[in-house]
Amino acid sequence: MNKPSEQRSLNRAQNSFRLSELSPEHITEIYDSFHIEDDRTGLSSETLQRAIADNLYYIQGKFPEIATLYDYYMAVAYTVRDRLLHRWINTVKTYREQDVKVVCYLSAEYLPGPHLENNLVNLGIYDQVQQAVESSGLDLRSILAQEEEPGLGNGGLGRLAACYMDSLATLEIPAIGYGIRYEYGIFDQEIREGWQVEITDKWLRLGNPWEIPRPENAVEVKFGGYTEPYTDDQGDYRVRWIPHQVVNGIPYDTPISGYRVNTTSTMRLWKAEAPESFDFQAFNVGDYYGAVDAKIISENLTKVLYPNDEPIQGKQLRLEQQYFFVSCSLQNLLKIHLLRGDPIETFHEKFVIQLNDTHPAIGVAELMRLLVDEYLLHWQKAWDITQQAFAYTNHTLLPEALETWPLNLFGSLLPRHLEIIYEINQRFLDQVRLKYLGNPDKLARLSLIEEGGSKRIRMAHLACVGSHAINGVAALHTELLKEGVLKDFYDLWPHKFTNITNGVTPRRWMVLINPRLTQLITREIGETWITQLEDFKRLESLAEDPAFRQEWRRVKRAVKQDLADYIQAHQGLTLNPDSIFDIQAKRIHEYKRQHLNVLHIITLYNRIKHNPRLAVPPRTFIFGGKAAPGYQMAKLIIKLITSVGEVVNHDPDICDLIKVVFLPDFNVTNSQRIYPAADLSEQISTAGKEASGTGNMKFSMNGALTIGTLDGANIEIREAVEADNFFLFGHTSEDIVDLKAQGYVPKTFYNTNPALKEAIDLIASGYFSHGNRALFQPLVDQLLQADPYCLLADYQSYIDCQDQVGQAFQDQDTWTKTAILNVARIGRFSSDRAIREYCREIWWVNPVSIHLEEYQQAKASLAGEHCLDADACPF
Template sequence: MEGELYVRLGYTMDALYRSITRHLAYSLGVVPTQASKRDIYLALSYSVRDRLLEKMLKTNQRYEDSGAKRLYYLSMEFLIGRSLANNLRAMKIYDQVAEALELLGTDVETICDQERDAALGNGGLGRLAACFLDSMASLDMPGFGYGLHYDYGLFEQDISNGYQREKPDSWISEAPALQVERADAACIVPMYGRIEETKDKWGRHNPLWLGWNLVTGVPYDIPIAGYGGLTVNRLRLFAARPSTEFDIKIFNEGDYLRAVEQKIESEKISKILYPKDSYEAGRELRLIQEYFLVACSLNDIVRTYEKDYSDYNKFPEKVAIQLNDTHPALAVAELMRILVDQKWVPWERAWDITNRTIAYTNHTLLPEALEKWPESLLARLLPRHLQFIYDINQQFLDRVVTLWPGDVDRMRNMSIVEEGPPRQVRMANLAIVGAHSVNGVSALHTDLIKKSLAPNFFEMWPERFNNKTNGITPRRWLCVANPNLHDLIEDAIGPGFVTDLERLRELEPFAEDPVFCEKFLQVKHGNKERLKDVIFNTTVVEVDPASLFDVQVKRIHEYKRQLMNVLGIIWEYLALTEDGVEPANPKTFIFAGKAAPGYWAAKQLIKLIHNVGNTIEDDPKARDFLKVAFAPNFRVTLAEQIIPAADISQQISTAGFEASGTGNMKFALNGALTIGTMDGANIEISQKVGRENIYICGLTAYEIEKMKRAGSYKPKAMYDKHPMIKRVVDSLASDRFCPRESGLFAWLKDYLLADNEMFFHLADLESYVKTRELSTKEYVDKTLWAKKAILNVARVGHFSSDRTIRQYADEIWDLVPIPPTEAEKSGKLK
C-alpha cells in the first residue's frame, strides 16, 4: 500500500455535508430528510471516523518510516467520555460541521449531545490515562493505549429517595461509530493448566506449561486525535471471545453443552468494569482480566517489534511499557515468559530486557488498594508465571541478603511473596522489582512512597524512584468544556496557548483590567446558567446563578471527606437558623459522585447529603441562603458541565491520602478558587497560583502521621470542648435530618468520635469552617474575586498533561516526537 490511500476525503463544509448524507443513506439506510437526531449523530460520527482512520494510517506509516521507539500505556481503565466534539475541535472542523448540520436543519451542540459517555473507568486513574492519550497524540509522540473492551462500563447512578441505585451501562451500541474491529490482529491467550517438568535435549531443566484453556483476544482500535488532527494514535481495546480452536476440539469430542458453556465463560472476561476505585476485591475474574490485558498487549507489542527486528537486543530501545498502577503488573512475568520460553533468550538477558522496558506508576498509598493475590489462585490460573515470579523473587532476595546480611525483617518486608497463611503475591513489590522506574503522581505522594510505602526499596534503588505530577488536557477541560472562556482568553493573549499552556501567564496583567474582569465574570455566569438547567432537569432543584456555587464532585470515599463538607453545611445551617448568622452571600452546595456498590458508608453519605438538603429546603429561615443539590450520575460529560460553573472547588481529603487529585487542576483552569488541604497536588497548585489565591486549611500529612503514631487524636475531647462541634455532631445523632427515618444517621456520631477515626474529620473541621467563611466573605467583593480567579487560570498552566507527558518521555521512556512530514501538513497523500 506504501501509505497511499485510494479515496481522498474532504474537510470543507461541502465535503462534510456530502459525507454525512452519504453515511445516512449507506451506513444507516435512512433518507436525510427523515433522519432523527441520533441518525445524524451516527452519520457524523462515521464521517469523522473515516477521516480519523485516514490520518491514523498515515501516522502509523510515519512512525514505521522513522523506526522510532514506541510507548505502550497499559491500563485497566480509559475514561474517555464523549469523543465527537473533542474530535471536531482537534481536527479543526467544528465550524464547518456546524454549518453542514444547519443545512440538515439541526445544530452541532444538539447533535454532539446525542453521544453517550464511554465510561471505561472509575475516576482519576482512568481519566488520567485518557488525558495522557490526548497529550501523546497532540505532541506527535508514538504512544499507544492498551486496555479492555468492556461490554459494560461504570454503572449508571440513579437516585431514589436519596439512595443510590445502580443500573448497567451498556455503551456497546455506541461503540461502532468510534472504533474499528481488527480481527486480523486477534491473539490467543492461554490460562489454567499444569506444569510438566521435562528436560530438553541437553538435559537442562525445561518446564512445559500444558493443558491450558484458550481465550481469543479481539482488538478494537479507537483513533485518538492529536490537536491539529494530523497525528492520530490508537487506543487498542481487547474483547475476550471463545477460542475457535478450543471449541472445535470439544465439539468434536461431542460435548456440545460443555463447549457452549466454555464459550460463555470466555466472554465473561471482558464483560464488565469492576466498579471500585482505589480498592481491591481480590476476585478471580478480576485477576483473569488483568492477565488477559497483559497477555494480549504483550503479544501485540512483541509482534509489532518482530516486524522490524529479528533478535531482542534492541527491545528496550524500541519499546517502553508503562504500567498504570499494579493492575497490569503481571507484565513483568509475562514478558519474561515470552522471552525465555518462546524466544529462547537466556534468563539473565531476559531479565535485563524486561527491567529496562517496564516502568511503573503508583497511584495510591491506601493499604486496602495495594493488590495482593493468593498464591494458590496464581498456581491454578498461571502456573508458569508463578514459577517466573518465584525465580525473580529468589534472585532479588539473594541480592538483598548480600547487601543486608542477616536482616530478616527487611527480607520479609521486601519479598514479592508474603508469608501466609495464606501466602500472597504482592503486586507492588513485583512491579518495583521488575521496573526501572517507579513514579508517584505528585511531589508529596512521591515523597511518601520513598519514606513510608517502600523505604527499603528506596534505600536499595534510590535512582529508580521519581515524581511525575499529574496533569490534565486543556483541549477537553478548556476548549470543549468551556469554549467561551477559551475564546475570551484567546481574544486577550492570542492563539497558541492550548498547546503551550504556560503561556496562560500572559493573562496575569488582565487580572487588573476591569473590562476583562467583567467579561470573565459574564462567562462564569453564563456557565452557571447552563448548569442551572442541567441540575433542574435531573433533580428538579432550582439553583440561583447569583449564589456562590460551592462544588465537590468526585468518587464518594471516606478519605475524600464529603462528610466534612456536610458537617460544614450543617454548621452554617445551625448558625443561620439558631444563631441568626447569615452567610455573607447565598450559597449553593453542589455534589456529584458515585459510590462503589458495596461501599455502605459511601452510600449512606449520598443519602445524608440529600436529607440535609431537604431539611434546609423545608426550612423557610434557611432556604433563601443555603441550598444543596446532588447531581446524579457523575461522569466525564457532567464534569464538563459542572466544572466551568464552579466558584469554589472543594479538595479536602485527609492529608496524605489523595495521591494527587486531578479535579483540583480542572477547576483551577476554569477559574474556580480551591478550598483544600495540603494534600496531593493541592500543595503544588498553591505554590503555582500563590498562597493568597487559594484557601488552604487543615493539618498537614506530617501532622496527621505524627498524631496517628502517638495515638493523640481524641475527637471526643474536641467535641466536649467546642460547643459548635458538639451541636453539629449531636444534630446527626438526633432525627433532625431524618424525621421520617428515625435513627438513620446516629451511627455517624459514634463514627466521628472514635479515637481510631481514620480520616480526622473533627481535627480539621474548625479550620475548614473558618476558611469557608473567609471565602464566602471574599466572594462578595466581585473585583477581588475575579482577580483571584483569573490569576488561578493564568498560573495553572504547569498542570497541563502535555508537561507531564514530556517529563515521562524525557525522564522515563526516552521517547521523541515524530512530527508530521511536510507532505502530511500540506495535505498531499504521499
C-alpha cells in the first residue's frame, strides 16, 4: 500500500501527462521508485475493513453514524466485487490472448440467488470478511440478510442455468451466460386467508452492486415492418428488412466466480431502451405523454419476467422478449468474433451456443438472418455455420410447454424470420422426402410449420433442425423424447441425440446452505468433494461408525431446529424438531401432485381421529412453491394445503402428531433453509411427466431420503443410492400409458377404496372450508371425472409406502445410516459432472487456467495497454 504522500505524488505524476505521452519505461520508474505493492484487491481482514469503510464513504456517500444496514451491505458487496473484477479482467485478457473457444449459454431465465455469500465461499474469504465486518461492530449474517435475490426466473430452469454458470467457472471453462435483465422478476408470494397473492418483485429498487452496465456495447434490435428483395453488387439475390420499430439492447454484466479458482465468468443480461428517449416534436405541440411514449413502449420489453401464456398480449410480449435477448446476444458474439480478427466463416469454431429449452430457439433463424443478410454469406455456408454452432437442450415432455407461435403473430413481429423459417423448412422437407418416399404423414409431423386450423411455428422443431446436438436431462426423459415428442427427429438423426442428466452445484446447495454438515464431512474425508463430489464415496465406510452416525443426527437436528425457529418467528407455529420433516417444495402443478400429498395427510388425520391411541411417529408436513398467476387449479391446491393445515394444526385430538406448514415465497433464499432440514423428500410426480428435477438432488445431497415415483432423475437417484435406500411407489410411465389406453376411470378407485373415498368426501363436505362445499368442488370433480395425472391410481401405493416411511423413521440409527449412504452415493448429480459431459460430448471445449497479474497488469494499464478494446470486450 502506498504511503499517502507517495500516492499523492503518483497522482500528480499521472495527472501531469497524457498517458500516451508516458513511456512504459517511465511508468516502471515511477512504480519502482514508490515500491508499489498493489493493495487494491488485498484479502487480509485489515485491507477488507479499510475497503469497506472507503466504499461506505465514497460509493454510498454515508458515514457510520447515519449509515443503514443496507448501506453496509452495499459497501461490503462493492468490496467483494472489486476482488471479482480483478479476476474477471484477467479472465477476459487470457481468453483474448489465447483465442479460446467459448461456451455461450442462452437462457431466458437465471436464478443465481443472493451473490454476496456465494462469492465469499467461492473466493475463500468468508472468515476474513466476517472478521472485517465484526471489527466494524457489525454482524455479517445481518448484512447478508439485506440482499435482494435476482428475480430472473420462474423455477427449475433458472436455477439449473445458475448451477451451470457456477460449474463452468469452477471448471475453468470459457463461458458467457446470456439472458434478460428483468426489472421486475417473478412475483413475491404472500398467503392471505390461505390464498396465494402475487406481490410485485422489485428486486432492483435499491440498486444492484453486482452488475456493471455497458452502454458502449449497445446493439439495435428490429421488430415488425416488411422486407424487400434486391440484387447485390455480385448479382446475388438479397433481402433487406425495413423495421417498424427499433429497440436498443443495453448489456449489464455480472461476474460469476468459480470456486477457489481465478476464473470469473460473465452473466450478460440485456435491458431494452428506446433509441431516443424524448420526442421534442411531440413535446413542442403539447403532446407531453407522446413525447416519452416510444421510451415506455421500448422499455416494457424487459420490464417483467414473461407472463403466463394466456392472452394475445402476453404471447406477443413473450416472443418479443425471446427474440430481443437472442438477437442482442448473437450480434454481440459476431462482433466479438470479428474484432478478435477471426473471419466470419470460422464463427462456429470459436463459439458454441447452447439453447436452454425452446425459449431461445429463434436464435437459429436469427443467426441465419445475420449471416445471410448482414454478413452476405451464401445460404449453405451460413446454414453449415448455424448447425455447427447451436446445440439444444429439451426440458419438457408436456406438449403445452413445447412452444409454438401463431403464424400471423410471428410474421407481424418478425417478417424476415418467417421467410427464413419457410426456406429452412422447404430445404429440410426436401431431404425428408428423399428418405421417406410417399409418407406425407411423416413430413407433416416433422415440418417446422404446424398445419391445421391455424398454422403455427414449432420452436422445438426449429431447434432440432438447426442444432448439431439434442439432449434430454435425465435417462428416462431422453428415452421418452426418442419414443414420443421428438421420435421422428430421432428416427431421422439418432446420432444427434444424447442424454446429460442435470446436476446441481455443491457449492451453493451444500457448502453455503449447510455449513454444519459441510464441516462434519470435511473433517472426516477432507474438502476435495467440494469440486469432486464423487469423493463422497468415502463416507460409505463411516455409515457403519456409531459415533459418526450420532454426530450426523446431532447436525440434522440442529438444522431442523433452525427451520423450526424460522417458522415459529414468521408463522407463530411451534414445530417438533424430532418429528419427521416431510417436505415437498417445488412449483405448484397438478402433475407434481401436491394434492396427493394432501390426501395422505387427510388419511393419516382420519386414522388418528378414528384411533387416538394410534402409534405413529409425529410428522411435520412442509410445503413450498408458487402457482402461476393464471393457473387456477394450482392456486386452489395451495388453498387446500393451507385449509387442511388450519384444521389439523388446531385439532386437540391430534396432539401435535401432525403439523402442516405452507412456507410462502419459495425462492432461492427460502429454499436454502428448507433443503438441509428435510428428513423426507417428496418427489411424487406422475411417472413420465417430470423431465428431471433438481430439487430431488438438493434434498438427497443434504441427507434426506426420497419417496418418489420412477420419474425424471428419481430413477437415476434410486440406482445410485440403491433400491433399499429409496421409498418407491406408483405406476411406471409404461403403466400410465397402458392405464389410459384401457380407458382410465378414476371413480373406480374412489368407489373401491374406503380410505380414499373418506378423504375425498371429507374435502367435498366442506370440513376444511368452514362448511363451504363449493370451494374445493372443482378439484374434487377433476379427480373423480378426469384425474389426468392418475392420483387415484397411485393413492394406495403411496399410502403403503408412507407407512413404510413411518416405520423406518422409528429406527433412528438405521434411518441415519441410510441418510449417510444417500449422501455418499449422490456424487454423480453434481453440475460439475454434467458440464464435463457437455464439454466432452457436445461442446468440445477445454478448460483454460487463469493466472492473476497484479504489478505487471497495473503497469500495462497505465501504459495504455488495455486488456481489451471496449467494443471487443464480451464482458
